[in-house]
Amino acid sequence: MYFLRSSSIRITVFALGILGALFASPWFxxxxxxxxxxxxxxxxxxxxxxxxxxxxxxGLFFFPVPLFTIAALALAWGLEPLxxxxxx
Numbered sequence: 001m002y003f004l005r006s007s008s009i010r011i012t013v014f015a016l017g018i019l020g021a022l023f024a025s026p027w028f029x030x031x032x033x034x035x036x037x038x039x040x041x042x043x044x045x046x047x048x049x050x051x052x053x054x055x056x057x058x059g060l061f062f063f064p065v066p067l068f069t070i071a072a073l074a075l076a077w078g079l080e081p082l083x084x085x086x087x088x
Contacts, residue, residue: 006040009039010036010039010040010044013032013035013036014032014036014044014047014048016028016032017029017032017033017036017044017048018047018048018051020032021048021051021052021055021056022055026052026056026068029048029051029052029068030052030068030071032048033045033048033049033068033071033072033075034075036048037075037076037079037083038079038082038083038086039083039087040083041083042075042076043076045072045075045076046069046072046073046076048068048072049066049068049069049070049071049072049073050066050068050069050072052068053066053067053068053069056068
């Protein structure tokens with residue numbers, strides 16, 4: 001039963017991150033990325049980061065650094081030791 005509840009929370013936060021990337025300011029998907037990175041092993045964080053970069057960056061010539069993708073990689077791999085300590 002715990003697995004189903006945990007899975008539904010993960011899907012809900014991921015869906016909120018996607019909807020936040022489409023309709024909210026960029027801070028909301030960043031918050032969802034942080035929640036996912038602290039609680040789960042987050043492959044979803046990379047998807048949200050790439051989506052936000054494609055939607056919010058003005059173009060390759062004006063701002064070529066994909067900030068949300070870099071933040072997603074930092075959250076996914078940088079918080080791995082902390083997540084292992086909290087969840088084990």
